[in-house]
Amino acid sequence: MLCQLSINNFAIVRFLELDFKAGMTSITGETGAGKSIAIDALGLCLGNRVEANSVRPGASKAEVSARFSLTDIPLAKRWLEDNDLELDDECILRRTISSDGRSRAYINGNPVPLSQMRALGQLLIGIHSQHAHHAMLKSEHQLTLLDSYANHRLLLDGVSASYQRYKIIEQELAQLQQSQHERIARKQLLQYQVEELNEFNLGETEFEEIEAEHKRLANSTALIQTCQHALYLLQDNDEQASAETILNQAIDQAIDLESYDPELKTIGTMLNDALIQVQESSSELQRYLDRLELDPDHFAYLEQRLSKIMQLARKHHIPPSELYQHHQALCTELSTLDSDEEKLTEIGEQLQSCQQSYLEHAQKLSQSRRRYAKELDKQVTQSIHELSMPKGKFVIDLQFNPEIMSPNGCDTIEFQVTTNPGQPLQAISKVASGGELSRIGLGIQVITAKKVATPTLIFDEVDVGISGPTAAVVGKMLRSLGESTQVLCVTHLPQVAGNGHQHMFVNKQSKAGQTETSMVPLDRDQRIEELARLLGGDTITNNTLANAKELLQH
Template sequence: MLTQLSIRDMVLIERLDLPFHPGLTVLTGETGAGKSILLDSLGLALGERAVSGVVRAGAEQAGVTACFDLSPDHPLHDLLREQGIGHEDGESVVLRRVVTRDGRSRATVNDQPASIGLLKRVGALLVEIQGQHEQMGLADPSIHLDLLDAFGVAPALRKRVRAAHADWVSARRALEEARAKVEEAAREEEWLRQSVQDLGELAPQQDEENQLAATRQSLQQGERRAEAIAAALAELTPRDRRNSGPGAALRAATRALQRLLPAPGTDAEEQQAADSAAVRAQAALDALDQAEAALGEAEALLSRLASDQDGDPRLLEQTEERLFALRAAARKHGVAVLELPALLAELRGRLDALDSGQARIGALEQAVAEARAAFVAECGALTATRTTAAKKLEAAVMAELKPLRLERARFIVQIEPLPPEGWTARGTEQAQFLIAANPGQPPGPLAKVASGGELSRLMLALKVVLAGRSAIPTLVFDEVDSGVGGATAASIGERLARVSDAVQVLVVTHSPQVAARGDHHLRIAKQVRAGRTETRAEPLDGTERREEIARMLAGEQITEAARAAADSLLASGAERLL
């Protein structure tokens, strides 16, 4: 409900802070005192259109702040979370609107910037305004079906209809997807079959690219090792081992040095002369023998190493061919190599869908027909219940019209079937509230047939019947008692009081009978201060309230008779609270 309305620099209002309470709050005051300014200010906070003329003379901008307390299950909580606006269930909701002198405006919800569209959506969940010149809420045909259901349809039945509709929608979606897949597959059947054949022959394996790349790298490294070993062996063991290579060189050097050794049969004198050179030559020969032995050992080691490196010389070529074939296929289909197995499975699935699609579509069509039949059956029960509820709602509203001086009017709840394409989770029909204001007049939409005063009273009658069945916590009636008096005004006041037992009600009234029914009373008046006219609002209680109602009865000259009549009205209003 609305708990606080703060207004700054709005037309004749410089500064005004108004608290509001549960129940029925009446706003009274002489014509032109500024009651409409309060309603216009509230409308701005709720997202209504802003104009530059609302800014008070001498001010640069006007501002309005409206605070609301809501029940934990109010639908606004979900909307705020959906919009990313910080809010905890149970916290107050604060709407602010600022309008500059050039007509531009900005809005916030809980101190976070909000578009005017969002502000209007929020406002529509918080306040419903019924006025002489503007009707909101009940005049909107789009909510009539929900109101009818809230009046006389069990929630369990509506829940079954929503569930049946969801099943039907799900079955239709599955059928549509299956048909789309078959149609797509049919358009590309030749390409699809060729792709499945090619990829099937290629038979890509999971993570095969990485494995092949690792094998390729290992084989390339082995090939480089084999080439190095072969080159080393070629140097050590050339083709003509007798005439070249290090072995031949060592043997030739050995033969040359052997000539330095004394020949057998050499005499003693020659032997003595040759001993010195022979000793050194023998050392060299020994080194050559060692070198030749080491060379032989190196040749043997390299030969064994070369034999260890032997393998299939085609293996590297085959590995590279496989790797390049996988990468070519991946480029062709625009995927990574590792995605090829999944792609093959998908293409096979699409091909299977083409081959067996018609059978599956037939089964899905049967499922859609069964889901539709179940939905229609549930809707048949819902329609019957709604038809009964509509008659009861018509009778209940008609019972309220006579005391509101609308005894000649006829209220009708029209239920019309919708074409299948218009069926929703709400059912297979739409509902609209119609009114025939006078005998012989054809019924028509609420907002088009009734006059402003008639429509306001009709809305009041509907609110009495539907009290507590709407999530909107605050109702505003602007001069719902216009053009009536006496018993009719008393009936209006009594019904406003009844509605306020379920929701917060604010009413702008010129009727003392209505004012006397209020739980709270605000008087709107003008005053001149420092040469400037200002609108002010003051809560009334006790004697002040009695004087205000007496003024409404008698005019400017308040008489004792008027005060006595005010006492009588106040006493009648107080009886409701006992």
């Protein structure tokens, strides 16, 4: 529960340090005194948005801190442990706001983002404001009230998670479908290109081989003539001395020289080696000439194939040497596009599966909502009977529509009410007057508050539009709620304030051109005087004091 609230230089508060107890605490004060200022300050510790006038005029910064006991709040203790922010059985939330509007948040002395402060705050305090009655007219808020009453957190998490999975798959499918026309056009082009290249069927090294062979055949005449001339020079012929003839003559001379001087024997050996090389060269040239044929048909084939390679390369804007690799790349891309089509079918099936899973979760949530809606119908109807609407009836109309998919399920909801006998049930926005709406809304808030495991509940002037005997019933409701939950109630009704286990008074004073708000606990005699003021205004008589004392005794 909330144990202490410290406020420094916030709005018109210079300094306040308030200690809170269990049970119901009534907070009253004159109009304009700032009865809700402590609630507003506490809201900053819960991560609420900073207003422009948050810092007291003349101060450089405002600071608000709230200390909570976590003895009976296991969810909050677990959250702190999970986020490495635990501090025994206490928790201190602190918020500082500079005059330029910047703020910092701390949990147990550790700086944290506001999102963490908000997450923890939801486990510590629930705030019900006077505007909640108007919010109750909106269907999304009605659904939130029902889910809070039924404690549907786990079911809602399941629906939300399945919805997110569905939306992710749906987006992926939409992206594939959006590019489907482009893929179809690209696939048609690729099929034509790949078929053409498949038909041509170029080998991996064929271009280099054809180019080399074509070059050789294109120069075959010159090759034959040159080879024949080389043979003419190397081998014996009738017209002139060949290299072979000259070497034979030189060898004969060397043999003669060797007979004169044995040291010249090596000359003959080298000349013999040279003769052998010449003869082998002649033989190799002759064999090459024998293999070299002038085949016009083969040459034409090579020219035609080489020309086609050049044509395809120009068509695809690539060098001829890269045509084979380009062909393989196109085949791979075409295969990928085929797999995209398969993926499109697969994702479509996944989407149907995710939708079915979502609808199962949503149906389960809807069934639970209908069960708790009937329960809440009876309790709210009984509550508005006690709140001076004896013939009133409250019904929650809940419809499951699988066409409506949202993170909160497929249900449409409408709070319906009839306030007079013989009148049909209609939407609460069309039937209830302002006072009736306040009473119905208050009844729902008190009932749902009993079901929610929040240890501290704040009711900020939720009794607006209520008076007389009805106010007394409201006071009893809140006091009963305070028996099990800490309740802080800002009120202007003496019948409500008198039901508090304790009472705080808010006062505003102006001194030396400065306005300051204070908030102090009242003892029994002070409470009687404050209740008398609420009953009779500025003039307090013995009768109003007696009435105030009677209120407090009851």
